[in-house]
Amino acid sequence: MDILQNSASVEAIDHRSRVxxxxxxxxxxxxxxxALVVFARHGVDAKVIDLVIKQAGVARGTFYNYFRTNDELFxxxxxxVSSEIIRxxxxxxxxxxxPAARIACGVxxxxxxxxxxxxxxxxxxxxxxxxxxxxxxxxxxxPRDIGAGLALGRFTIPDPQLAFDLIVGPVISAxxxxxxxxxIETYPQDFAQSVLQxxxxxxxxxxxxxxxxxxxxxxxEDSLFSYTGNSS
Amino acid sequence: MDILQNSASVEAIDHRSRVxxxxxxxxxxxxxxxALVVFARHGVDAKVIDLVIKQAGVARGTFYNYFRTNDELFxxxxxxVSSEIIRxxxxxxxxxxxPAARIACGVxxxxxxxxxxxxxxxxxxxxxxxxxxxxxxxxxxxPRDIGAGLALGRFTIPDPQLAFDLIVGPVISAxxxxxxxxxIETYPQDFAQSVLQxxxxxxxxxxxxxxxxxxxxxxxEDSLFSYTGNSS
Amino acid sequence: MDILQNSASVEAIDHRSRVxxxxxxxxxxxxxxxALVVFARHGVDAKVIDLVIKQAGVARGTFYNYFRTNDELFxxxxxxVSSEIIRxxxxxxxxxxxPAARIACGVxxxxxxxxxxxxxxxxxxxxxxxxxxxxxxxxxxxPRDIGAGLALGRFTIPDPQLAFDLIVGPVISAxxxxxxxxxIETYPQDFAQSVLQxxxxxxxxxxxxxxxxxxxxxxxEDSLFSYTGNSS
Amino acid sequence: MDILQNSASVEAIDHRSRVxxxxxxxxxxxxxxxALVVFARHGVDAKVIDLVIKQAGVARGTFYNYFRTNDELFxxxxxxVSSEIIRxxxxxxxxxxxPAARIACGVxxxxxxxxxxxxxxxxxxxxxxxxxxxxxxxxxxxPRDIGAGLALGRFTIPDPQLAFDLIVGPVISAxxxxxxxxxIETYPQDFAQSVLQxxxxxxxxxxxxxxxxxxxxxxxEDSLFSYTGNSS
DNA sequence: CATGAATGAGGGTTCATTCAT
DNA sequence: CATGAATGAACCCTCATTCAT
Numbered sequence: 001m002d003i004l005q006n007s008a009s010v011e012a013i014d015h016r017s018r019v020x021x022x023x024x025x026x027x028x029x030x031x032x033x034x035a036l037v038v039f040a041r042h043g044v045d046a047k048v049i050d051l052v053i054k055q056a057g058v059a060r061g062t063f064y065n066y067f068r069t070n071d072e073l074f075x076x077x078x079x080x081v082s083s084e085i086i087r088x089x090x091x092x093x094x095x096x097x098x099p100a101a102r103i104a105c106g107v108x109x110x111x112x113x114x115x116x117x118x119x120x121x122x123x124x125x126x127x128x129x130x131x132x133x134x135x136x137x138x139x140x141x142x143p144r145d146i147g148a149g150l151a152l153g154r155f156t157i158p159d160p161q162l163a164f165d166l167i168v169g170p171v172i173s174a175x176x177x178x179x180x181x182x183x184i185e186t187y188p189q190d191f192a193q194s195v196l197q198x199x200x201x202x203x204x205x206x207x208x209x210x211x212x213x214x215x216x217x218x219x220x221e222d223s224l225f226s227y228t229g230n231s232s
Numbered sequence: 233m234d235i236l237q238n239s240a241s242v243e244a245i246d247h248r249s250r251v252x253x254x255x256x257x258x259x260x261x262x263x264x265x266x267a268l269v270v271f272a273r274h275g276v277d278a279k280v281i282d283l284v285i286k287q288a289g290v291a292r293g294t295f296y297n298y299f300r301t302n303d304e305l306f307x308x309x310x311x312x313v314s315s316e317i318i319r320x321x322x323x324x325x326x327x328x329x330x331p332a333a334r335i336a337c338g339v340x341x342x343x344x345x346x347x348x349x350x351x352x353x354x355x356x357x358x359x360x361x362x363x364x365x366x367x368x369x370x371x372x373x374x375p376r377d378i379g380a381g382l383a384l385g386r387f388t389i390p391d392p393q394l395a396f397d398l399i400v401g402p403v404i405s406a407x408x409x410x411x412x413x414x415x416i417e418t419y420p421q422d423f424a425q426s427v428l429q430x431x432x433x434x435x436x437x438x439x440x441x442x443x444x445x446x447x448x449x450x451x452x453e454d455s456l457f458s459y460t461g462n463s464s
Numbered sequence: 465m466d467i468l469q470n471s472a473s474v475e476a477i478d479h480r481s482r483v484x485x486x487x488x489x490x491x492x493x494x495x496x497x498x499a500l501v502v503f504a505r506h507g508v509d510a511k512v513i514d515l516v517i518k519q520a521g522v523a524r525g526t527f528y529n530y531f532r533t534n535d536e537l538f539x540x541x542x543x544x545v546s547s548e549i550i551r552x553x554x555x556x557x558x559x560x561x562x563p564a565a566r567i568a569c570g571v572x573x574x575x576x577x578x579x580x581x582x583x584x585x586x587x588x589x590x591x592x593x594x595x596x597x598x599x600x601x602x603x604x605x606x607p608r609d610i611g612a613g614l615a616l617g618r619f620t621i622p623d624p625q626l627a628f629d630l631i632v633g634p635v636i637s638a639x640x641x642x643x644x645x646x647x648i649e650t651y652p653q654d655f656a657q658s659v660l661q662x663x664x665x666x667x668x669x670x671x672x673x674x675x676x677x678x679x680x681x682x683x684x685e686d687s688l689f690s691y692t693g694n695s696s
Numbered sequence: 697m698d699i700l701q702n703s704a705s706v707e708a709i710d711h712r713s714r715v716x717x718x719x720x721x722x723x724x725x726x727x728x729x730x731a732l733v734v735f736a737r738h739g740v741d742a743k744v745i746d747l748v749i750k751q752a753g754v755a756r757g758t759f760y761n762y763f764r765t766n767d768e769l770f771x772x773x774x775x776x777v778s779s780e781i782i783r784x785x786x787x788x789x790x791x792x793x794x795p796a797a798r799i800a801c802g803v804x805x806x807x808x809x810x811x812x813x814x815x816x817x818x819x820x821x822x823x824x825x826x827x828x829x830x831x832x833x834x835x836x837x838x839p840r841d842i843g844a845g846l847a848l849g850r851f852t853i854p855d856p857q858l859a860f861d862l863i864v865g866p867v868i869s870a871x872x873x874x875x876x877x878x879x880i881e882t883y884p885q886d887f888a889q890s891v892l893q894x895x896x897x898x899x900x901x902x903x904x905x906x907x908x909x910x911x912x913x914x915x916x917e918d919s920l921f922s923y924t925g926n927s928s
Numbered sequence: 929c930a931t932g933a934a935t936g937a938g939g940g941t942t943c944a945t946t947c948a949t
Numbered sequence: 950c951a952t953g954a955a956t957g958a959a960c961c962c963t964c965a966t967t968c969a970t
Contacts, residue, residue, distance in 0.1 A: 630866050
């Protein structure tokens with residue numbers, strides 16, 4: 001009896017804490033999604049909390065059970081965004097062996113992603129470089145491919161940091177363009193081609209690589225980016 | 233008598249108002265300079281006014297004799313910054329006939345300017361695209377040279393807007409880099425070369441053009457950028 | 465069968481409820497002890513509940529199974545403290561017949577108690593008069609001895625209330641001193657002597673009485689005061 | 697002309713800043729007076745600011761032009777209270793040569809002051825020792841007279857700190873009594889007598905000294921203590 | 929009874945803007 | 950025009966209390 005009773009109460013405790021953790025995770029996700037939308041629409045420095053909790057439909061105090069400051073929230077969103085990009089784009093990128101193809105695939109896919117999910121583009125534009133510099137995207141994935149390209153002699157650019165600036169800068173600029181005016185249909189490929197050229201790939205080769213078929217960008221239904229805050 | 237008296241008082245008024253206007257201009261300049269520093273150091277959304285008036289050494293109320301809102305101030309600073317860049321860089325640029333050389337000269341000069349006056353780089357990075365999109369720099373000067381290059385077949389890039397993104401994006405990114413880490417000595421030329429390549433100039437030619445001697449960037453003593461707010 | 469079953473289940477209930485009551489008592493005690501420490505360290509108006517439940521190692525909700533409000537908690541602690549003082553000090557006091565000796569014994573013992581258990585002194589200092597005015601200590605025990613002393617002509621002070629002020633006030637002040645700076649070894653006896661003098665006992669007699677050996681203050685191991693919250 | 701003009705504008709500046717300083721001083725005084733009342737009525741730890749600004753009739757933000765925290769405000773009030781006591785009582789005290797007479801005069805005057813201005817008594821009781829330990833009253837004036845008494849052999853108490861506890865403790869306790877119940881007419885003198893006895897003055901002498909005529913406590917019309925917050 | 933996430937009233941604090949001098 | 954005290958809307962944040970599990 002004692003044993004059973006004990007095991008019963010142990011189970012109860014486990015159950016309780018499991019349920020609690022699930023609730024926590026759910027609320028956190030709700031907040032991050034809402035914050036993405038709010039940051040995208042109102043900018044990073046906006047007096048955000050009110051809007052976020054309204055969007056998420058939770059109470060003021062709840063927010064502070066998860067994030068103590070505006071900044072902490074922004075970092076959380078930026079991290080999630082960064083992971084999400086990797087989760088979506090990297091599978092396509094790593095199908096390619098050639099570093100030049102990888103870069104081309106990466107940048108054109110990200111551009112297409114931004115076209116499909118303007119909320120994402122807005123977030124990056126409003127958040128500036130900081131919105132991409134958290135997480136491993138800009139600290140690992142991009143440098144990995146730059147490094148490989150340099151090592152294999154695919155790129156002639158003299159400095160990896162310069163290469164980085166010539167990839168990330170245009171991407172943010174392109175996002176801005178996407179949000180403000182219509183662009184020609186081949187914009188993503190043209191963009192990729194120019195980026196390759198800037199790294200030192202010849203025009204002809206850059207053209208060929210950027211015209212390759214890399215596969216379509218598949219965004220899961222439950223993705224952060226699918227949430228627009230307009231339905232329930 | 234009446235006439236004389238009138239003319240006397242008119243003169244007096246003229247004198248007074250000329251002096252007054254000069255004083256006005258001086259105070260305004262003090263405020264704009266101070267604001268540039270403050271925006272650069274604390275970002276656009278900072279609790280700006282307190283800092284600006286402290287930096288400028290004027291009273292709170294004085295501020296409102298010159299700018300009615302925060303935003304008006306930012307626009308004023310952005311305009312002055314934009315004009316100042318043109319005033320400093322365009323004389324060098326227009327010495328060149330070749331649009332490719334003009335672009336190369338423009339971007340490398342601007343990078344050098346940012347290296348010499350970090351306050352300027354900070355202002356642009358913190359202020360985002362908006363800090364460059366006021367004034368004629370990005371709306372006239374840069375498109376002018378892009379257009380010329382396309383018209384003359386110097387560039388093969390299919391879309392002027394894309395060209396724009398591939399110039400302005402990297403510049404902001406480069407500013408960020410300059411502020412964050414040391415760069416190699418040839419960074420400005422390398423940067424210019426890559427930009428030309430991205431627009432479709434061949435590597436060899438891009439290299440030659442970017443190595444040309446465009447003349448040194450001369451910043452007048454009284455320039456906006458010379459003010460760092462540390463001395464009187 | 466019915467009878468047996470009933471009696472069986474009654475026993476079971478009794479057993480269960482006895483166990484339950486013991487557990488209840490234990491949790492309550494844990495909370496009171498924790499609260500004493502928290503009130504002592506952070507004052508009465510501190511954001512108490514968080515600290516108390518953390519100190520006691522129970523969940524937020526559990527607290528409200530025992531005390532409905534902050535105030536109820538404070539009163540509970542004050543009562544327990546008051547009873548505890550009486551439980552510890554009164555046995556020594558009542559050994560004395562002479563009211564003057566009782567007062568001397570009482571005040572010097574309380575001072576020694578405060579020296580040995582600073583948590584107690586802190587609680588009184590932070591809680592103010594209220595922390596002593598609950599329970600029978602100040603409403604019965606002290607007035608009892610004052611009254612006896614006046615009745616027997618041991619004290620010449622004209623007003624019992626004044627006598628009370630001249631005992632309790634200095635005690636709180638002394639607690640404050642004990643917590644703030646080192647005191648001479650004879651502080652408790654000197655203190656007692658002065659208190660007697662203030663009540664009208666002559667200097668010589670006050671000196672003799674306050675130098676009597678009243679026995680040592682014995683604090684049970686399980687006392688409220690022994691708990692400092694630092695071990696398990 | 698120039699000279700006159702200059703001197704005129706200098707005068708103007710002086711005038712402006714003098715007027716500003718006067719306004720500041722006035723507002724500060726309003727806040728301190730209001731805060732005294734609020735602290736007295738609601739305790740030191742009350743959520744005070746709302747009440748203070750309402751009482752003072754100033755805007756929320758004005759408060760923060762003068763005090764950044766609750767504590768800063770409390771200290772300011774405590775200091776003003778302390779100075780005010782000294783301003784009112786010390787002239788009477790210093791008329792006496794004998795340290796015993798000084799102490800007697802001091803304590804009985806302070807008790808009378810508390811009787812006449814309950815707001816003052818309340819502030820001290822609610823604020824605890826801290827409300828008297830700012831300013832020079834308890835750090836200089838009282839120790840000065842204790843020291844003199846010990847040096848001249850008027851007191852036999854072995855420890856100045858103990859003497860301090862036997863003066864300040866009873867005073868606070870007496871304030872509490874004054875606020876809660878009626879006291880006999882001779883309470884101030886009786887109190888003073890007992891205090892002297894506790895310091896080691898003989899009963900007979902203590903009696904004589906405490907019955908001396910020390911002069912009446914004169915409170916200026918504009919005193920902090922006269923303000924009750926009930927009129928405009 | 930224990931648990932701990934959610935709540936939201938009730939405070940605190942800032943800072944762009946006004947206005948009397 | 951310069952000054953700087955006063956303003957108050959608009960935020961920020963905490964923490965006692967509730968309640969579903």
